[in-house]
Amino acid sequence: MVRVAPAFTPDFAPITPLHGYRGEAAAATARPPRGLTVAITREAGARGGRIARRVGQLLGWQVFDQEMLGYLVQSETARVEMMADIPPDSLAWANLEHARQLDARHLGGGDQTELLRLAFVLAAKGEVVLVGRGVGELLPAATTVNVRIIAPLNQRVAYFSQWLRLTPSEAEIEVTARDRVRGALQIALVGSDPDDPTQYDLLLNSGRLGEAECAELIARAVRVKQLLPDAADPFLPQSGDGESEPV
Numbered sequence: 001m002v003r004v005a006p007a008f009t010p011d012f013a014p015i016t017p018l019h020g021y022r023g024e025a026a027a028a029t030a031r032p033p034r035g036l037t038v039a040i041t042r043e044a045g046a047r048g049g050r051i052a053r054r055v056g057q058l059l060g061w062q063v064f065d066q067e068m069l070g071y072l073v074q075s076e077t078a079r080v081e082m083m084a085d086i087p088p089d090s091l092a093w094a095n096l097e098h099a100r101q102l103d104a105r106h107l108g109g110g111d112q113t114e115l116l117r118l119a120f121v122l123a124a125k126g127e128v129v130l131v132g133r134g135v136g137e138l139l140p141a142a143t144t145v146n147v148r149i150i151a152p153l154n155q156r157v158a159y160f161s162q163w164l165r166l167t168p169s170e171a172e173i174e175v176t177a178r179d180r181v182r183g184a185l186q187i188a189l190v191g192s193d194p195d196d197p198t199q200y201d202l203l204l205n206s207g208r209l210g211e212a213e214c215a216e217l218i219a220r221a222v223r224v225k226q227l228l229p230d231a232a233d234p235f236l237p238q239s240g241d242g243e244s245e246p247v
Helices: 023-027 048-059 066-074 076-083 088-105 111-125 153-164 168-189 211-227
Strands: 037-042 062-064 128-131 144-150 202-205
Touching: 037 048, 037 111, 037 211, 048 062, 048 128, 048 211, 062 066, 066 076, 066 111, 076 111, 088 111, 111 128, 111 168, 144 211, 153 168, 202 211
Parallel strands: 037 128, 037 144, 062 128, 144 202
Antiparallel strands: none
């Protein structure tokens, strides 16, 4: 069963004020994540949720979609259970990063900012798959595989038409509306445009590759990232590389 500490209990209280950030004193007791996190955003109808579940099965990791995160926000018992095995210094890091983001983005309270808090807590836990809201852009690059799942519009419309039993025109309206809402929420909460490809480790077209191959590529990227040194710079020559030409 899953856990995340109650948002307003002493164990889950931020170690610094949410506003008027004073990170220097807290940083000494805060430990960044050591385990990896997969963060997936997706276009509506691109089957990102189904791919995330396949990734979870391949890696043996727990998957947290927006429904599960929403449940954790509402359920104090579930939050407490999920927090039980997270070390205090990892929780300190999660609280510190959450406080920084609230200050940097001038965010208030509410369920959306609690979802953001949970994303940091789950990243501190490590070995989880997070779906939605573009939170991968805020997590440490060294310990996050940030993924965007896309697909051609006609395939996404066909998927929604079958799934929700809509006419093609109704399904297209639904897909377009969901994309617009998701994009606006990501920009408001995270500050990144979901259509900016430079923020992702992987940009995968599920319409061409299919669910199984997308999931396998994500799992391979996790295994590759587990082998990289924390400070690895992919633009620097690696051992054994010959002289490279500018591209």
